[in-house]
Amino acid sequence: TYWGNVNPIGLRSMYDEAKRFSEACTMAYHRERKVDTRIVRIFNTYGPRMDPYDGRVVISFIRQALNDEPITVFGEGKQTRSLCFVSDLVRGINLTMESDFIEPINLGNPDEVTILQIAKEIIDLVPGTKSKITFQPMPPDDPRVRQPDITRAKQILGWTPTVSRTEGLARMIEFYRD
Numbered sequence: 381t382y383w384g385n386v387n388p389i390g391l392r393s394m395y396d397e398a399k400r401f402s403e404a405c406t407m408a409y410h411r412e413r414k415v416d417t418r419i420v421r422i423f424n425t426y427g428p429r430m431d432p433y434d435g436r437v438v439i440s441f442i443r444q445a446l447n448d449e450p451i452t453v454f455g456e457g458k459q460t461r462s463l464c465f466v467s468d469l470v471r472g473i474n475l476t477m478e479s480d481f482i483e484p485i486n487l488g489n490p491d492e493v494t495i496l497q498i499a500k501e502i503i504d505l506v507p508g509t510k511s512k513i514t515f516q517p518m519p520p521d522d523p524r525v526r527q528p529d530i531t532r533a534k535q536i537l538g539w540t541p542t543v544s545r546t547e548g549l550a551r552m553i554e555f556y557r558d
Contacts, residue, residue: 386400391519399421407419410482418476418477419482419485421484422469422488423488423526424463424464425464425469426438426439426463426464426466427467428466428552440452442506442552445506445509445553450511451503451511451512451513453499453515454495454517455518456515457495457496457513457515458496459494459523459524459525460493460527462488462492462493462528463489463498464487464489465489465541465548468541468543469487472537472541475537475539481532481536483532485536486530486532488528490530491541492527493545505546505549
């Protein structure tokens with residue numbers, strides 16, 4: 381039910397406004413053309429086969445740890461993320477598509493963790509890494525909190541994530557180690 385609060389001219393505006401626009405278009409097609417639609421709001425997802433250089437926090441930290449590079453944390457690392465393993469997301473998308481619910485459904489893991497904690501967990505999961513955490517200035521408009529409310533997903537789809545962060549990170553590390 382959250383309608384959003386974004387900076388329409390900020391550095392992230394192309395990303396933030398594109399999501400809002402796509403939801404508006406989807407609902408317009410549903411109302412005007414009677415198209416059978418679904419709206420899934422995907423929160424931070426991670427897993428094997430991600431581009432190691434796409435800039436997302438989990439894959440960046442794993443790449444850095446496996447290569448004994450410094451783990452780059454922006455700001456003090458107190459900003460939070462909620463990480464959902466890809467198999468959980470795919471299961472949620474499938475359940476959404478099989479439902480008849482047309483309003484937005486958040487899919488993500490509500491287990492909120494700081495960026496600094498993610499960095500520490502990845503270092504612990506990569507035995508022998510020489511990586512140390514380094515801090516860089518916070519980029520403008522970087523989200524401070526990312527935590528999905530998955531109440532609708534639970535009530536309507538019976539969906540919750542099942543892969544723990546530790547298990548998911550370990551799977552991902554193993555994939556990239558090979």
